[in-house]
Amino acid sequence: MWNGKTVSVILMTYAERASIRRTIEGFFATGVVDEVLVVNNNAEPGTTEEVAATPARQVFEPRQGYGWASRRGLREASGDLLVLAEPDGTFLPADIVKLLAYSDDCDAVFGTRTTRELIWSGANMGAFLKWGNWAVAKVVEALFNTSHLSDVGCTYKLLSRPLAERLNPELKIGGSQFGPELMLRTITSGARFVEVPVNYLPRVGQSAVTGDLRKTIVLGCQMVGLILAYRLATLGRNRKPPPPMPPVDQQAQGAAAVVPGTGEATL
Numbered sequence: 001m002w003n004g005k006t007v008s009v010i011l012m013t014y015a016e017r018a019s020i021r022r023t024i025e026g027f028f029a030t031g032v033v034d035e036v037l038v039v040n041n042n043a044e045p046g047t048t049e050e051v052a053a054t055p056a057r058q059v060f061e062p063r064q065g066y067g068w069a070s071r072r073g074l075r076e077a078s079g080d081l082l083v084l085a086e087p088d089g090t091f092l093p094a095d096i097v098k099l100l101a102y103s104d105d106c107d108a109v110f111g112t113r114t115t116r117e118l119i120w121s122g123a124n125m126g127a128f129l130k131w132g133n134w135a136v137a138k139v140v141e142a143l144f145n146t147s148h149l150s151d152v153g154c155t156y157k158l159l160s161r162p163l164a165e166r167l168n169p170e171l172k173i174g175g176s177q178f179g180p181e182l183m184l185r186t187i188t189s190g191a192r193f194v195e196v197p198v199n200y201l202p203r204v205g206q207s208a209v210t211g212d213l214r215k216t217i218v219l220g221c222q223m224v225g226l227i228l229a230y231r232l233a234t235l236g237r238n239r240k241p242p243p244p245m246p247p248v249d250q251q252a253q254g255a256a257a258v259v260p261g262t263g264e265a266t267l
């Protein structure tokens with residue numbers, strides 16, 4: 001529970017039998033998580049039993065792919081705040097509070113794995129992946145004239161339920177480019193979002209995507225293609241987020257007012 005809102009963590013799983021149980025336990029141990037929803041995407045044998053040994057709820061998504069699994073999770077999770085993460089040991093459950101802290105101000109909070117101080121020794125974030133993610137994120141930031149972005153591939157992110165319900169019918173991608181699709185649709189929807197640094201750890205087991213250089217380059221090119229096509233398709237149609245508002249109690253006291261469009265508080 002976070003400020004009176006229930007929190008769901010969504011874990012898509014394909015090849016994380018060795019780490020999923022510890023990840024689920026780690027999220028419950030934070031004390032702020034009400035539900036862990038595991039989306040079993042034809043996961044390796046033994047995964048179901050590992051999940052069954054925890055209080056997590058498990059659903060089975062037969063359509064293969066990161067996007068199909070993520071979209072199923074966003075539809076099935078029951079919380080007011082929905083947090084997507086991975087059960088491969090690359091994210092710290094305790095970092096969830098970094099996303100939650102901004103959920104009071106924003107409809108979406110994206111994690112970024114490209115902050116040098118938070119990339120752990122042995123994590124799969126060498127110079128190529130780090131600067132590749134950063135460069136594609138900067139293309140998005142510039143083309144959509146939006147807020148700071150430095151990673152397009154970080155699963156660890158938070159969406160409010162109203163935003164997820166608004167976006168769910170529009171989401172189309174079943175494969176690995178789903179992450180940028182969700183990011184782009186959030187941006188053009190006019191939702192308020194912010195990006196925050198999260199720790200990035202070495203993976204337990206084999207990556208099915210970014211562990212292979214050729215697959216990573218192909219995925220990067222597909223992402224750039226998706227971003228350019230989406231920009232053309234939405235030209236002149238993206239909404240701007242509303243300016244920040246002071247908390248309700250301050251509004252009542254008339255303590256501060258925000259000049260619309262500036263974000264500056266005046267007395």
Ligand SMILES: Nc1nc2c(ncn2[C@@H]2O[C@H](COP(=O)(O)OP(=O)(O)OP(=O)(O)O)[C@@H](O)[C@H]2O)c(=O)[nH]1
Binds near residue numbers: 015041
């Ligand atoms: N590769 C892959 N991942 C899937 C699929 N369905 C769900 N997933 C989940 O998507 C997440 C990303 O997959 P990973 O293999 O970790 O790929 P990655 O994050 O690019 O690789 P690392 O950065 O090394 O962790 C994991 O939580 C998977 O369990 C699928 O069909 N293929």
Ligand SMILES: [Mg+2]
Binds near residue numbers: 086088090203207
């Ligand atoms: Mg991973």
